[in-house]
Amino acid sequence: MSFGNVFKRTLPWVQSPLIANAPMSGAALSELAIAVSRAGGLGQIGFLDDMHQLSNELQMARDKLQDLIATLPDPQVLPIGVGVIVFGSPMEAWMRLFKTHKPAVVWLSFAGANDIRQWTEAIRQASPKSQVWVQLGSVQAALEIVQACHPDALVLQGSDAGGHGHQDGASIVSLIPEVTDTLLHHGNGDIPLIAAGGIVDGRGTAAALALGASGVVMGTRFLSAPETRIPQIYRDAIFKASDGGQATARSRVFDEIWGPNFWPATYDGRCLRNRVYDQYASGMDIKKIRSWLASEMNGSGSESLDVHDMGSLWAGTGVGMVNSMQRAGDIVQTVRDVALKRIGSLAREE
Ligand SMILES: Cc1cc2nc3c(=O)[nH]c(=O)nc-3n(C[C@H](O)[C@H](O)[C@H](O)COP(=O)(O)O)c2cc1C
Incomplete structure (x- = not known):
């Protein structure tokens, strides 16, 4: 060939x-x-x-x-x-x-x-x-x-x-x-x-x-x-994800979770979909999302976060076919x- x-x-x-x-x-x-x-x-x-x-x-x-x-x-x-x-x-x-x-x-x-x-x-x-x-x-x-x-x-x-x-x-x-x-x-x-x-x-x-x-x-x-x-929890989240177009999403919010986004406007990123993304996509203001996240993480909130919500787990749409080490x-x-x-x-x- x-x-x-x-x-x-x-x-x-x-x-x-x-x-x-x-x-x-x-x-x-x-x-x-x-x-x-x-x-x-x-x-x-x-x-x-x-x-x-x-x-x-x-x-x-x-x-x-x-x-x-x-x-x-x-x-x-x-x-x-x-x-x-x-x-x-x-x-x-x-x-x-x-x-x-x-x-x-x-x-x-x-x-x-x-x-x-x-x-x-x-x-x-x-x-x-x-x-x-x-x-x-x-x-x-x-x-x-x-x-x-x-x-x-x-x-x-x-x-x-x-x-x-x-x-x-x-x-x-x-x-x-x-x-x-x-x-x-x-x-x-x-x-x-x-x-x-x-x-x-x-x-x-x-x-x-x-x-x-x-x-x-x-x-x-x-x-x-x-x-x-x-971290192994990242890898496990990759193995668990299926239906890549649903399990992942492209957005600039993944760079805005913890503060201002330094990436040029041309670029966004694809991650495992999480609650931050869902809230952002439904129109919630990023500052509100940040304070919700902070209260959940310091234990004063009412929901339990999982690994997807606490960071940006970068992954492509092929993730559903990546199932084992x-x-x-x-x-x-x-x-x-x-x-x-x-x-x-x-x-x-x-
Ligand atoms: C965890 C992760 C980190 C990445 N970091 C970089 C990077 O630092 N520089 C870069 O040019 N591309 C980076 N990429 C994008 C890759 O270069 C590549 O375009 C992408 O992984 C290809 O798609 P796939 O993940 O579906 O294989 C990253 C991708 C992932 C999944």
Whole structure:
């Protein structure tokens, strides 16, 4: 199959089709990234505010992946990716980090074309062998960013995705083909597209490849892995959730629960649905919701809150199919095998 060949030179340890864990801030640390890269996927570490901690995680990944690194053409490049939430991040400090650790992929998200261009140019100076991937969620953003700086790949994030994303989004079913056509039309059909959002297994992966993606990124599916750093009650809530379009919701309220929302207006996020969301959707003022929540949490209220209500449990619409714990390496292998079988059997059908 040809889709994986796109990364043969740049990510030589990655098996086809490319499967990556999303760089989930605070949850995807070196343990997850190592397990995913070892299984022939692209392991990624998510954004951390604490650059010292992030540097330690990267060093840990290098130490523990010595045997894999020794098989690669360039032992300086660390065979994992690192996620940056661009808005509000200090560019110089990040460049020092990339220069030192040389991650195979730098994943940029949550910024407009101008900022992405500045970051891309700086990364290409600081760590020329790092691939720059940009996650975005609209056709317009794809075109603007490609024209501004021609990243090495685009991650097309559909509206089913868990975590933050474009407020006005489409699912990958229309996003991938429309971006493909638009980039082709503007002479930029050479950029690999990676699918994200609602993919949790080999079936979703096969579908994304059929739509024109060269690989997939999964966040929600990897919340089931013991290597992902989340509290067990979060993981249990993921396992319990079913009917993903009902069990999750997109809203900006998930960033407003404890105070002002610092996210740019373009973005909201998808979480497990909770009572805060239901109250907000029914028109209750956020200040009222906050004081209700505070009284429930300090014991002076009358209702009992559960884990969904007390925090924002980010999850995508695929959550209903994520039901049990599975090691990250096994996830990568199973998803890859099922996707390849699925594609093979579809190709044989008359
Ligand atoms: C818990 C969680 C944390 C996330 N954190 C980030 C992040 O820090 N940066 C980012 O670019 N995307 C983040 N995302 C979004 C993912 O990059 C990706 O688009 C999404 O997980 C794909 O959809 P899925 O969850 O249905 O697989 C996060 C997603 C989840 C579920």
